[in-house]
Each structure stands twice: as structure tokens, then as C-alpha cells.
Amino acid sequence: MRELMERADAMIHTQGRLQALLRATQAMVEHVELPVVLERIAQAAVELVDAEFGALGVIAADGNGLEAFIHVGMSDSDAVAIGHLPEGRGVLGALIDDPNPIRLRHISDHPRSVGFPRNHPRMDAFLGVPIRVRNEVFGNLYLSNPRRGEFIAEDEQLVTALAATAGFVIANARLLEETQLRQRWMASSAQITAALLDSVEGSPLGMLAEELVSRTTVDRVCVAVPGDDGEMVRIAEARGSGAADLTGAMLDASATEAYAALASGTIRARTGLSHDPRPDALAIRDEALGTGAVMFLPLTTDGTAWGVLAVAREPGRPPFSSAETEIAADLAGRVALALELARAREQHQHALLVQDRARIARDLHDHVIQQLFGTGLELQAVAESVDDAHLSERIRKSVATLDDAILQIRTSVFAMTPRPERDESLRHRILDIAAECSTGLARPVSVSFEGPVDLTVHGQLAADVAAAARELVMNAVKHAEANVIRVTVTSTDAEVRITVSDDGAGMTGARRGNGITNLAARAAARGGTFDIDSEPGRTEASWVVPLEGIAE
Structure with a gap:
């Protein structure tokens, strides 16, 4: 029992x-x-x-x-x-x-x-x-x-x-x-690709980083591209946790596996450890928790990696699984293709814009300028035949206004004409300076050219002329409080002249600082002159140097 x-x-x-x-x-x-x-x-x-x-x-x-x-x-x-x-x-x-x-x-x-x-x-x-x-x-x-x-x-x-x-x-x-993860990533991939293809403005890389952070399970996205020297990595765009400190940064190749992903064209991932002996510059770090997971996805075109997506998670979050790595590789391929299509569309739109500008430039040159020139000649003949001196003077002023309008149109025609990628002509330098300095002005800086400027002014002389133009225009923009600023560049057989005039408050002794002194010294070094004629409501500065030779 x-x-x-x-x-x-x-x-x-x-x-x-x-x-x-x-x-x-x-x-x-x-x-x-x-x-x-x-x-x-x-x-x-x-x-x-x-x-x-x-x-x-x-x-x-x-x-x-x-x-x-x-x-x-x-x-x-x-x-x-x-x-x-x-x-x-x-x-x-x-x-x-x-x-x-x-x-x-x-x-x-x-x-x-x-x-x-x-x-x-x-x-x-x-x-x-x-x-x-x-x-x-x-x-x-x-x-x-x-x-x-x-x-x-x-x-x-x-x-x-x-x-x-x-x-x-x-x-x-x-x-x-x-399965759920694949659904989320695939939906995000489709949405990101559509956003890149539909966008017509802004940086596609910035939009890519923004979309990835907002639509996927990552905490920070960086788009890394190779530096000019081949030994550095530049962060073109960054979004998410701590992105402000990374955007535009240059990293040594040894500081991040993004460089290795660029060189090999293969995906690389790090799980993230509490005490990572090899911290990566693109990983998210926390003093208490250590390093988070990070994955590097090459962006390739025709088999060549031109950039890397570095996606990272906060420390303490799970690492990227093999399924996520596989899905992310597909996403990187779709994104690279979408970026190429967006770039091709942008180039096509730019080509259409250039063609349209060229057509407008031809019309202005062949029709508008000729009509204005003919009208000016006719008015000049009328002025010579009128007995009334006052009326004749008014007609001559109208002819001068037409001549000025012709110069402005010719300048616009030149600016609208397609040019090579690395065009360093003096005309375009002056036009770029005027456009840059016109930001925030009620009326843009007016520019006109007289004579064969690009044929006679080049090399270091062109650089000095551009520097003088920048200094004079910036001085007028910052201090003159003018409504109208005009730049005239004149080239003759013997000299090149820059004249900057404005209708501002005038140049007092307090405004004649180091920049004005440097302009005078630069002109003297080339055997030229620098003169300022100023009074309230009218200022004209002329910087003149000979075309050849430097003063001994």
C-alpha cells in the first residue's frame, strides 16, 4: 500500500x-x-x-x-x-x-x-x-x-x-x-520612389533622407558621397537624430564603414554594442547605452557606387535583421534608379529652358534690337530737323534712353545665351556678381557692357576687374541705400573701365574704408586710376586700368 x-x-x-x-x-x-x-x-x-x-x-x-x-x-x-x-x-x-x-x-x-x-x-x-x-x-x-x-x-x-x-x-x-516588416518597407519604398519622381524642386538627396526617416523604422539617415581627394567622405545630407552636426561634414575614410561600402559596392551592417571597440562616426552613440545599429547601402549606377545611404538606429533598439538588410538592398536599388530618372528629368528640363532662352535671345537680337535701333536713327534725324531747341533736346534724350535700352537688352541676350559648364568670361563673372548682390533689393543691379570686353580682358586682369566690380557693388548695396545701382564695363583699345553709379545717400568720409583704399592700390599697381564723384543723391565710382603692362 x-x-x-x-x-x-x-x-x-x-x-x-x-x-x-x-x-x-x-x-x-x-x-x-x-x-x-x-x-x-x-x-x-x-x-x-x-x-x-x-x-x-x-x-x-x-x-x-x-x-x-x-x-x-x-x-x-x-x-x-x-x-x-x-x-x-x-x-x-x-x-x-x-x-x-x-x-x-x-x-x-x-x-x-x-x-x-x-x-x-x-x-x-x-x-x-x-x-x-x-x-x-x-x-x-x-x-x-x-x-x-x-x-x-x-x-x-x-x-x-x-x-x-x-x-x-x-x-x-x-x-x-x-512579413509585416516587408510590407512596411515595400510600402515605404514605393512612396519614397514616387516622391522622388514627382518632385520638381529641392535637393533629391535631401528629400530621400527626409522620406526615409519619416517612413521607415530608422532614427537617422545620412547620404555619404566620396570626397574630392578620394580619402575622405562627405555627408551630403543628413536627417533625424543628431543630423544637424553631420550635414556637410567631411569624415576620414577610416572613421566610417561608408567608405568601405563605397569601395566594395556591397552592403555593410553593424549590430551596435554596449561597448563598441570600433565606434563608427555615422552610428548613433549614447554615453550610457553605447552604439546603435547602423547599415550602409551603396547607391550604384551602371555597377559603380557613387554614394552610400547610412541608416542608423538609437542605442537599445534592435539591430537590423537579415530580412531588413535584404529589403533595404532592394530599396537602395529602387532609390538609385529613381534618382537617376530624377536627374535625367532635371537635365531634360534644363535643356528645354536653355532652348527657350536661346529662342528668346534670338528674337530680341533679330527683331527687338533692330526695331529700337531703327527707331533711334529716325528720332535722331527728326531731332536734327526740328527748329525748336527744347523739343530737339527732348528727342535726343529719348534717343539716349533707347541706346541705353539696347545695351540692357544686349546684356540680357548675352546672359541668356547657353555657355560651357566652366565659362570664366568676364561678362558672366560681372553678371553673376550683380545677380548675387541683387538679393533683397527692390530693383536688381543693372549691368551693361561696351566694347569687346571678353576679347581684350582675360587672365589675372579679368580677376582684378571682377574683384573691383564686386567691391564697388557691395559697397553701394550695403551703404548707399540706393534705389538704382548701375554697373558699366567699357573696353577700348587702351584700357578697361568699371563705372558703378547709384542714387543713394552719397559717400562720406566715414564710408571710405579699407575696401576703397584697396581698390585705389590695386588700380595704381596696374598703372591705372580710381576716382569717386559723390554727393547726396548721386555717386559715381570709376576704376580704370590699361589693358597691358603693370606699373614698375
Whole structure:
């Protein structure tokens, strides 16, 4: 009878533990979100063997340490007091290196035991079991301090069975998460590509970075391009966390794997560690949490990488999975194609604009200027035949106004005429200076040319003339408070002259600073002169130098 009662007690105990295993299994399968599933697995293991502490460590993708650590039984304040969570060293590392169950009466008995960090709760008995997802070791279950004092073989068998079920639950949760992730990334990819193709204004690289940050699961996006010297990387655009400090920065090639991605044309990713021995300049760092995950996606055209997308996450967030890497590679290919199409569209629109400007320039030259010139000749003849001196003078002033209008139209025709990419002619330099200085003015700076300016003025002389023009125009813009500013560049057989006139307040002694002194010195060095005729309401500055020779 005693033997029968003992067997009955054993069966009741076994049935109770099997029921506990079933309850633990049911608790795991009730949720489909992977973070929740992992926490429920750790909680179920603790309850199954009646342990005080439990944890689930997720092994990093490269097999080096842990990338996530979910703990049960330890308060948040205790975790904060300890500092950073385990990374997979000591006994935990032994289970990673050899994924077979480990059961210890005292955790200090293991040869790889290294003790506990400061403020860590006391732990003695230990049970560790790997969790396999198909043929892959996903992570490990760690249990400590059972209420009975030590773990027994039955505990190991139960937790091993729980881990086997957990492997299937994790596989399903990962599959669902990957499917949802693919849907989000593919939708984002389509939206980003459409935005790049539909945009007609702004920087396409800036828009790309903005769209990626707002539509994907990353915290910062940088677009890196190779520097001019081939040993630096320039951050063309940056959006997201800490982007203001990166936009426009030049990084040494050794400071970021973006350069390696450029050179190889292949995707590179870093998981991010609490104490990363090789911090990357494009990763997001936190003093307490360390370095976040970062992925580098080459942007290629015709097999050649011309830029890199560096996408990063904040420290503490999960690393990029293999599915995300695969999807991101597809996104990079779509984006590169969209950027090429956008660039081709921009070039086509520019070509149409150039053609339209050329047509307008021809019409102005062939029709408008000829009509104005003919009208001027006719008015000049009328002025000579009129006996009334006052009327004749008025007609002559009208002819002068027409001549001035012809000069302005010719200047506009020249500015609208297509020119080579690196056109350094003096005319275009002066026009660019006038356009630059006209920003914020009610009326743009007026420019006219007389004589064969580009044929006679070139080289260092052209640079000096452009510098003098810039100084005079800037001086008028900043200090004259003028409504009308006019620049005239005249070239004769002997000299080149720049005249800048305005209707402003006049140039007093206080305004004759270093810039005016430098202009006079520059003209004297070339054997020329610099004169200013100024009074309230009218100022005219003339800078004149000979075409050849420098004063000894």
C-alpha cells in the first residue's frame, strides 16, 4: 500500500508538472508579437521550475555575444544599479559556445564563472538551456535560485521541452514580424520612389533622407558621397537624430564603414554594442547605452557606387535583421534608379529652358534690337530737323534712353545665351556678381557692357576687374541705400573701365574704408586710376586700368 501511495504521489506530481508545462506552452502561444513572446517564454520558464530569477538571451547575428537580454524576477531599479546588461561572457558565454544544457548546484563551480558585477542580486544554482529555431540557436534560457535549493534532472527535461516549443513559437512570431516588416518597407519604398519622381524642386538627396526617416523604422539617415581627394567622405545630407552636426561634414575614410561600402559596392551592417571597440562616426552613440545599429547601402549606377545611404538606429533598439538588410538592398536599388530618372528629368528640363532662352535671345537680337535701333536713327534725324531747341533736346534724350535700352537688352541676350559648364568670361563673372548682390533689393543691379570686353580682358586682369566690380557693388548695396545701382564695363583699345553709379545717400568720409583704399592700390599697381564723384543723391565710382603692362 505504501508503494502504491508513493507511485500515486509521483503520478500526481508528474501530472501537475505536465499541466504546468501545458500552461506555460499556452501562455507562450497566446501572443504573436516577438518582444511579448520572448518575455512570456522567460516568465513561463521561471514559473515552471519555481525559480527566483530567469532570463532569455538572444544571440547576436554574428554569434558574438548577446544582442538582447530579457530578465524576470529582477526589478528595474536593480537592473539600473547593475548598469549594462550581460553581453554573453562567463557561464552565459559557455552556453553560447556549446549549445547544450548546463545544470549547476553552484554557479561558481563552473570553470568559466567570473562572478557577478557590483549591485547584482545573489545567485547560486543555475540552469541554462538553448532555444533552437529549426537548425539555428536563437538564444538561451537562464534560470537561477530554485525555491527547493537546486535544479534536478526533471527540471532540465521540462525546461528543455519548453525550449523546444518556444523555438516553434519564436519561428512563427519572427515569420509574422518579417512579413509585416516587408510590407512596411515595400510600402515605404514605393512612396519614397514616387516622391522622388514627382518632385520638381529641392535637393533629391535631401528629400530621400527626409522620406526615409519619416517612413521607415530608422532614427537617422545620412547620404555619404566620396570626397574630392578620394580619402575622405562627405555627408551630403543628413536627417533625424543628431543630423544637424553631420550635414556637410567631411569624415576620414577610416572613421566610417561608408567608405568601405563605397569601395566594395556591397552592403555593410553593424549590430551596435554596449561597448563598441570600433565606434563608427555615422552610428548613433549614447554615453550610457553605447552604439546603435547602423547599415550602409551603396547607391550604384551602371555597377559603380557613387554614394552610400547610412541608416542608423538609437542605442537599445534592435539591430537590423537579415530580412531588413535584404529589403533595404532592394530599396537602395529602387532609390538609385529613381534618382537617376530624377536627374535625367532635371537635365531634360534644363535643356528645354536653355532652348527657350536661346529662342528668346534670338528674337530680341533679330527683331527687338533692330526695331529700337531703327527707331533711334529716325528720332535722331527728326531731332536734327526740328527748329525748336527744347523739343530737339527732348528727342535726343529719348534717343539716349533707347541706346541705353539696347545695351540692357544686349546684356540680357548675352546672359541668356547657353555657355560651357566652366565659362570664366568676364561678362558672366560681372553678371553673376550683380545677380548675387541683387538679393533683397527692390530693383536688381543693372549691368551693361561696351566694347569687346571678353576679347581684350582675360587672365589675372579679368580677376582684378571682377574683384573691383564686386567691391564697388557691395559697397553701394550695403551703404548707399540706393534705389538704382548701375554697373558699366567699357573696353577700348587702351584700357578697361568699371563705372558703378547709384542714387543713394552719397559717400562720406566715414564710408571710405579699407575696401576703397584697396581698390585705389590695386588700380595704381596696374598703372591705372580710381576716382569717386559723390554727393547726396548721386555717386559715381570709376576704376580704370590699361589693358597691358603693370606699373614698375
